Each structure stands twice: as C-alpha cells, then as structure tokens.
Amino acid sequence: MNISEYKDVLVFVEQRDGIVEKVSKELISKGREIADTLGVKCKGALLIDEVNDNLDELFHWGLDELFIVKHNSLGEFMTEPYTKAITQICEEQMPEIVFFGATSIGRDLAPRVSSRMNTGLTADCTSLAVDEETNNLMMTRPAFGGNIMATIICPEHRPQMTTIRPGVMPMINKDETKAAVITEVQVAFTDADANIEILEVVKHTHEQVKIEDANVLVSAGRGIGNPSKLGLLDDLAVKLGGTVSSSRAVVDAGWVDRAQQVGQTGKTVRPDLYFACGISGAIQHLAGMEESEFIVAINKDDTAPIFDTADLSIVGDLNAVIPELIKLLPTKENK
Amino acid sequence: MNIVVCIKQVPDTNEVKLDPKTGTLIRDGVPSIINPDDKAGLEAALVLKDRFDAKVTVLTMGPPQADKALREALAMGADEAILLTDRAFAGADTWATSMTLAAAIRKIDYDLIIAGRQAIDGDTAQVGPQIAEKLELPQVSYVKELDRDGDHLFITREFEDRAHKIKIKMPCLITTLAELNEPRYMSVAGVMDAYREKEVQTWTRADIVIDDAALGLKGSPTRVKKSFTKAVKAPGKKYDVDAAQAAQIILDNLKEKYII
C-alpha cells in the first residue's frame, strides 16, 4: 500500500427514504475543513434507489464532487450491496480519509468495508484533527463506557476510516454559490449480493421510554406547583430527547405514575443529564439520582439541599427559565 | 444446529470511577463481567438450544482470566468453551482481533455465529461485522428479535427510526443488542458443572492458521496515540440571574458537555 497515492476525503452520504440524513451534512462540513487543511478535495458517495431530496445543499456545505450509485437494491440498507458499492468507489477514488456517520447503518457498513479493504477503522469519533508533522488524521473518541477519551491514528494503512458521532460536528461555512458536480457510478450487482431478504419495513412510532433507560431525565418536584406544569417539563424533555420523571411527592399527589418515581422507594437512575425542577433534594430523592452524569437543578429556594449535589445550580423560577431554555434548544432529530 | 457465540470479558464500566486526586481511572476492584450485548447473544443461543437441541460453543479471545467469563457461560448452559489466549494476540485492534477470531472459528463447525453488537470498554461495534467479512458470511447486526425455521433465521433488525423484518439463510453471523432478551441466571447445578463436568479448551497461536503479520499490536492498522480521562467532576456552580441568562448558561454547559 503506497500511502502517498491516496488523496482526498470521501464522505459516505447516508439516505433514508431518498432523503439525506443530517449527519451526512455535518460530516461534509467537517470533511471540507479537513480537506482544506490537507489541501485536497472533499468528495461524497451516495447509494440510493430514488432521489427525493435537493442534493445541491450537499455542495453548499462543502462537497466538491458527489458519486451516486442508483440501484433498486440500495433503497433500504443491506450490508452486502452497500459494502460492494462503497468498496468499489474507494478502490477507484483512493481517498486517504473516509467518513461514515456513526448511525446503525454506518456502524454496520464501515467495519465491513474496512475489513474488505484491510485497513483501519475508528468508531464513534467525537473530534478530529490533522497531525501537522505526518498529515495523519487524529481521531478522538470515548472509550471505557465514556470514562476516557482515546486518540487513534491509522499511520500505515489507507484509507483512514472512521465513523463519526451524529450531532457533534458543527455545520459551518455554508457557501450557496458552490456548484453541484454529480457523477453516476455503475456497480455490477449480482443476485448473490442480496444475501438477506427484507420482508417488511416497520417505521417506529414515539414510545414511552422507561426512566431507568433514558439518557436524559427532566424531573418534577413539588415545586412545579401543579400538574399542568408537567406539560412544560415534557416539552423540555422532548427537545432534549429525554423523558419526564419525578420525586415521590409528585407521585403521592397523583400527578404522575409510580413508574416514573426516582428515589429511595422509587427507581435508581443514572442518566447523562438530570434536570431537577422544583425538587428540594431530600436524602431519599438523592439516593435515586446522585450518580447522574450531569445534574442541573432549578429551584426558587436558595438554600435547597439539591444545590449541594447539582453540577449546575440555577436559583430561579422554573416557569420562567424552562421556556427560555426551550427557545434556545435546537430540535432533536436523531435519537 | 451448531452455534458459536463470541463473548468478551470486560470491566463493568458502569462501576468504574475517577480518582478525584489523580484524574485517572480506578480499575482495581472493578468486577469483570460478560459484555452485556454478548450475554444477550449467548442467551439467544441458549434459547435456540432449548428449542432445537442446538450445540452452543462459546469462544473468547483474551487473557487467562477470561476463563471466568467462559465458566459463567458454561454455567448458563453452553456446551463447550474455548479460550483463545496468547501473548502474541495482545494489543490487537478490531481488525487484528477479528482476523484472529475468524481463524479460530474456521476450526469449528457452525451454522450460526453470534457476537454482541459492541463491548462496553472498546465501544467500537466493529469486531462482529469484521469477522463476518473475513469468513465471507452474510451479516445482520442490531438484532432485536430472532427466530428460526429450518436453515433460515427470521430477524428484526433495529434502526433508529425503523426496523427491518429480515429472512436470512445460514450459515451467517448476527450481532445482538442487550435489549434482545433478559439473559438467564446461572443455575446452581450449572455452576457446579461448569467447574467439575465441563472444561475450557485453551487455544494458542500455534493452534490457529494465521499470518504473524496479522497478530496483535504489530498487526493492527490502528493504534492509540494517547488516551486521557475527561476532566474530574468539578464542584457545582451556582447562578442567581434572570431567566434568559439562566437559560443561556444552561445551554452553554450542555454544549460543553456534548450533551447536545
């Protein structure tokens, strides 16, 4: 493998139902930035059955060229046809770097492609940089259950491949004057490539997540005042991709189901984010949530004991703070 | 029906804590467990064993203490256990690991290979699909439901926004999510059998056919340049400001923590 023969960044552009996923635009924007640092091009590869989207936007975010493979086996994701197509494009284009979104598609496809090409793959990257000395890509990602960060390099193999966590890379520097350059690529698919049969596609509806499984909890205490305020907390939860939970007082008052109770006699939770709204912080409640990764407490009472445990303490009226926060938050797209 | 289940012994990363003084991970005393996604895969295999009298072989690549994870699998009901262990395998990234495991699996009779989707220490979710590639097998990952009819499997494959109902012919490889099932406990008799009636076979580098160049740290295309712990949890900050400012402070903190 002669490393110097490999040039350019290639982004796997992921689509579902013919519409490009947001993560791909994030990756194109980042790809553009990395490509500029290296002085190379940023290309994309889109596998699709029917295009239902405006592909111009991809160029506005920084693509120089887009390769499209159109085939009826590429509508819904199947490992082998996708692997075959991406591998062919990689072999023809010889990119030095390939990005995939760390989605349930990307994390299935990327290992298969990297293994077929006998090159290295880094998973679930959250930050990227170029090593000034070697021009190697430095891929940083969480490991050990998120307890440490590791920076990975792939010094002697090409392409350097990585899946990148959605929602982390910012979309910046939109250039709406940039022209679209699209090339269709033919891949010799055979019947044998469809080695699984998709019998049915079932779209998900919004399901109630159990509080002990939720990554984000917006928790109600007696300080919310009355049950009508739960709607406000639910709005915040939806914005954050989370679920509403509560203290015992709220359950005893009949405002919320017992299944949502956090505490000594309720459930123990350890979400990434715990919003304690109008919760005083009695010891029985703390016992159920003090292991949360990041605790934000909002309470009118400056002396509330919850403030001793919270990472971020806001002395204020949740009825005023939460609506302001909801205004500032982007809408949560992918889970 | 012959099933090979790949499992990994991992530290229970939920129980790992940061030493507030040194900022490093406290690994001592952290219990070792069978990786949760793998355990679900093992349970799926045992369910197939209960229903179809399948033979279940558990395989792990690891240090000698991974024996305990294999014993646990035997105690749950697995028939055979293989510990693939050798200094030569150490430091392997996912590519080298999958090459080594594939080489071992080639020596075993199988209709179905099951691996967990991802390990809670490496968090890569790469080894399963890479093994499938090396063995030239079709794969289905993110398996949330599994059933068998003759030499076909009927699977529900989970995506973020949808699910596919899939039919696939064996031999093949699947990767399982912890949500697939509630793994059974070991039984008392199972534990006694695991240590007294059943054995753990140990395979070393000499027992598999593989290029030296594909082994361990030297055989790994990727390597760790550096690793560091996230900042130790600083004491909380308190703010008494107006609502709009408070909201902005919250937002900035959430962004900083990669929560949004």
Added chain:
Amino acid sequence: MNFDLSKEHLMLQEMYRKFTETEVKPLAEEVDEEERFPVETVKKLARYGFMGIPFPKEYGGAGADNLAYAMAVEELSKACGTTGVIVSAHTSLCATPIYEWGTEEQKQKYLVPLAKGEKLGAFGLTEPNAGTDAAGQQTRAVDMGDHWVLNGSKIFITNADYADIYIIMAMTDKSAGTRGISAFIVEKDFPGFSVGKKEKKMGIRGSATCELIMEDCIVPKENLLGKIGKGFSVAMKTLDGGRIGIAAQALGLAQGSLDETVKYVKERKQFGRAISKFQNTQFQLADMDTRTEAARLLVYKAARKKDAKIPYSKEAAMAKLFAAEAAMEVTTKAVQLHGGYGYTREYGVERMMRDAKITEIYEGTSEVQRMVIAASLLK
C-alpha cells in the same frame, strides 16, 4: 485451615447476589407490608436450583453442598428474611430428613420433586404444649394395620399451606417417652389433614406460619420416615442441620442491615458533614462488621463440617446462637444509625430488625442452643 472459598462457591455467590438484587430485593418491602408469600419468587428459585442445593443430581438436586446452601440463604436474607426462611425450612427441615433417613422409594417419590422445587416442604414438630419441651408430643399416631391414623395439632409451622409435603412428628408409644415418637411424611391432601389459623407476626411477615390440624388423618403405612420410635432422633438431627440455615438467615440480615447503614451514613449530613465522619458512627460500624464476620466464620465452619460428614451439632448450635444474637444487635444498631428515618418503613432496616428477632427463637431458642453447647462441653 483454608478460609478461601473455592471458584465454584465464589461463582455461586455471584449468582446468588445477582438473583437477589434483581428478583428478591424489589419485592421485599411489599412482601412484608402485605404479608404476602412470594409465590412467583419461589418458582424462579426452583428454576435455578435453589430448592435442592445440597442434594445429588440423581435426586433432582443441584449437586452442590451445605456451604453453598448456607451461602444461598445468607444472600437471599440480606434483602428479604422471608425468602431466606422459605428456602431454609424447605431444604433443611423437609427435604434433608427424607434424604438422610428415607427409603429409596420415599426419596424417588418425595425428595426428587422437593429438590427440583416442584413441591414445597415443611416440618411439624412444635405443638401448643410442646415448644422447647419438644418431647412432650401430644399428636398421636395409631397403627391400623394397613395405614396410620394421626390425631393432633401443630403450631407455628413455616411454609404451611403453601407446602405440599410435611414431616410430622407423632407419638406412637406414649409409654416409651422420647423413644415412642416417630416421624411421618404427610401430604397436604391426605384425608383428615388441614391447615388452620395463620399467625400475624412481628417479622418475616411474608412467611406463612400456620397451625396444622390432623383429625383422623390417614397416612399410608409406607410413609413412616425412618424406624419406628426413632422420630425424636430424626427431629433432633434435622434441627441440627436447620440451625445452619437459620444461622445463615440471621447472618444475611445482619450483613444486609450493615450494608444499608454504610450507604446511608455516607449520604446523611449533619453539622456540615457526612455522619460517617463522626467517630461514634465509625466505632459502631466497626463493631457491627466484626460481629457479623465472626458469625460468618461460625456458620461456614458448621456447614463445612456437615459436608465433611464430621459431627457438627455443637458448631451448628454455636453458629445459630451467635448469629441470631449478632443479627439482633446489628440490625438494632442499624436502625439507630439511620436515626428517625430508620424507624420509618421507607427504609429497609426496621424490617430487618423485626425479621431478626425470630432467629433467636425458632428452630431452638438461644436457650436451647446454650443447652446443646453446654451438654457437649460437659459430656
């Protein structure tokens, strides 16, 4: 003298803990509040082999040993004293005497389903007028040629009503004193057998403790357990083994309350710091831990001796005596260290204290244990 646990015992301990954490602990409060016998838990215990731990596989058991069994009762009791005693009474007091003195036919017919947990067992010795003075049996068994007829009543019988199989002691020859007592295997649906009043108790409230009534109860001839007139000996030796189980239950209660207390004192703040920082708290905890560990050594030693088939009656009595008194002391201190919160039913320690008391009374009061130990010394 090796105090280490073998790999098998360590793995069993791990399994017991996981099972208890997920299946037993969440129900403990409800089982106590509602005085509910945890039927669904018993089914799961059966599925995983908890109901026949020390019996060989050929009799449906798990093929482990008495140490493994004691450890199981200990771990279960850390979360729920009721669940611990269900397993203990079933294993030590019903399945074990059939294993030790039963004929091959009796073992196949009764031991196998008991060990598999398909049937639940109980033991009937205590009567309204015969507690510590167990020899004063008034239940009579008359030989009718091709069957026995039993008349009498038993009280304070653990697992009653839910149990299918009962080991019942009855007087077959009043003139022979303790040598006139015989043991019988009685099935719940034998004619003339009924379960009477259920006791309302201070603790182990989910455990079913009832009266048994035999009114011209017909028992098949072949259900005599052991030789005629040997029933008292069967009962006494059975209780020796049962003491290991109860000692393990007491040990579990002590350890469970200690674990809860350690967690609590780290969280609870008074005078600007966690109460774990105060020396009094630390000293109390040190005493609780030492007493519990001492109890553990006595329990495990008695179990190991039984497994080695060495006489263990004195060790079992010591274990039961010490562990029960330690449990009472440790759980009481646990409530004290929790302060006012410990007195409320929101925290588990008050239940553990209420559960601990019975361990000083049943299967031989602490006074009886002292009699056994002294008798052994003064032989």
